[in-house]
Amino acid sequence: MKSWLPTSRKKKYPLLFFVYGGPGSQLVEQRYSISFSQVVAAELDAVVVTVDGRGTGFKGKKFRNIVAENLGYYEVRDQVAAAKLWINRKTYIDSTRTAIWGWSYGGFMTLKTLEYDQGETFKYGMSVAPVTNWLFYDSIYTERYMNTPQANPGYANSSVQNVENFKNATRFLLMHGTGDDNVHFQNSLKFLDMLDLKGIENYDLHIFPDSDHGIRYHNAGLIVYDKLFTWLKLAFSGFFEDQIIFETFDDDLDLYG
Numbered sequence: 001m002k003s004w005l006p007t008s009r010k011k012k013y014p015l016l017f018f019v020y021g022g023p024g025s026q027l028v029e030q031r032y033s034i035s036f037s038q039v040v041a042a043e044l045d046a047v048v049v050t051v052d053g054r055g056t057g058f059k060g061k062k063f064r065n066i067v068a069e070n071l072g073y074y075e076v077r078d079q080v081a082a083a084k085l086w087i088n089r090k091t092y093i094d095s096t097r098t099a100i101w102g103w104s105y106g107g108f109m110t111l112k113t114l115e116y117d118q119g120e121t122f123k124y125g126m127s128v129a130p131v132t133n134w135l136f137y138d139s140i141y142t143e144r145y146m147n148t149p150q151a152n153p154g155y156a157n158s159s160v161q162n163v164e165n166f167k168n169a170t171r172f173l174l175m176h177g178t179g180d181d182n183v184h185f186q187n188s189l190k191f192l193d194m195l196d197l198k199g200i201e202n203y204d205l206h207i208f209p210d211s212d213h214g215i216r217y218h219n220a221g222l223i224v225y226d227k228l229f230t231w232l233k234l235a236f237s238g239f240f241e242d243q244i245i246f247e248t249f250d251d252d253l254d255l256y257g
Contacts, residue, residue, distance in 0.1 A: 001082065002028045004041035004048040006092070014046045014097035014236040017083055017122070019113070021075045022105035023145050024057040024064055036225060043229070044236055047093060049086060053078025069147050071134065071158045072112040079113050083121045097236050101126035101228065104183060104213065108132070110172075111160045111191070119168035124235045126173040126228055129183045129213055132191040133159040136184055163194045166202070171240040173204045173231050175224060177211030204231065 006013055018037050020027050027050045037048045052059075054074040055067035067074055079100065087095045100122045102110045107130030114125045134142045134155055149155050166172065176188040195203065206227055211217045215224045234240060 001052075002050045004037060006041075006045060006047065009092045011092065012094035012097075013092055014044065014099070015083070015086060015093050016040055016046050016048045016098075016232070017079060017100040018048060018050045018106075019079055019100060019102040019109045020104075020106040021053060021056060021079070021102070021109045023055050023067060023071075025105070026052055026057050028052045036228065039229065040232065044233055046236065047086070047090075049082070051079060051082040053082070068145060069152045069154050071145055072108065073157070075109060076112045076116045079109065080117050080121050087121070096123065096241075097238075098122050099124035099126065099232060099235060101128075101232075102130075103128040105131065107183075108160070114169050114172055115160055115162050115165045117169075118165045119170065123170040124172060124232075124240075125169060126175075126231065128175045128224065128228075129177065129180055129215070130160075130174075130187060130191075131183050132187040135159070136187050136190070160191055161194075163191070163198050163200055166195070166200050169202065171202050171204070171235065173206070173228075175206045175208070175215070175227065177208040177213065177215045177217075177220070179210045179217070180213045182213035 016037075018027070037050065040046050041048045054063055055071075057064055083098065083100075087093050087098070098121060100110050100113050102108075107127040110125045110127040111130050111132065113122060131137050134146055135149060146152055146155060146158065174188060174191070176185055178185050192205070208215050208220045208224065209218070211220045215221065
């Protein structure tokens with residue numbers, strides 16, 4: 001586990017989890033670097049945490065291989081369990097301002113976490129270029145961990161499918177490049193179609209025309225992080241909660257009475 005903490009513990013702070021979680025990966029390491037996590041911690045006065053849960057590398061074969069043929073199950077539960085520990089044990093964490101975000105496999109993890117958690121632990125999520133269905137991803141990677149679709153019925157469980165669960169989150173953000181040659185844009189389109197069919201509207205969407213998986217074209221490399229930062233600032237300020245209250249009040253108005 002790696003974290004960036006405020007110097008004072010005398011007030012409540014928002015909590016952001018930055019996740020990747022892909023098989024054999026590692027984010028928690030003893031190396032100095034400057035990234036978006038430090039910017040959020042410094043500029044938004046937030047606690048930022050990264051957890052390498054089950055399935056990640058450098059903790060032994062058993063720890064890594066437990067996710068075989070079941071991507072998105074144990075990894076998601078580890079993120080939620082870790083967040084609950086922070087919320088329950090650290091008195092300076094504001095449990096109403098909690099978010100998770102990730103890119104690529106981390107985007108998949110973000111959506112699967114929101115799907116599983118249903119707004120209980122994480123109120124907000126930011127997903128960039130996510131896999132939403134492993135049938136849409138390249139087979140040389142997917143079948144290495146999931147076997148073939150014919151041999152593993154778990155493909156359905158490993159996909160983002162229970163979209164009705166997302167309505168219990170306060171709000172979430174989805175971003176993707178239309179020219180993504182790694183996680184094809186089809187993943188987000190399919191997810192958006194599922195949201196439409198279930199009437200889920202508590203999300204924001206930003207599309208980057210022509211951008212690949214790294215989202216760099218047409219100055220998008222700057223824009224994507226500006227969007228992430230601005231959206232998260234609104235979330236931690238309570239803006240989206242106020243919007244929900246206003247919309248609920250507005251729905252109750254009898255305009256023709």
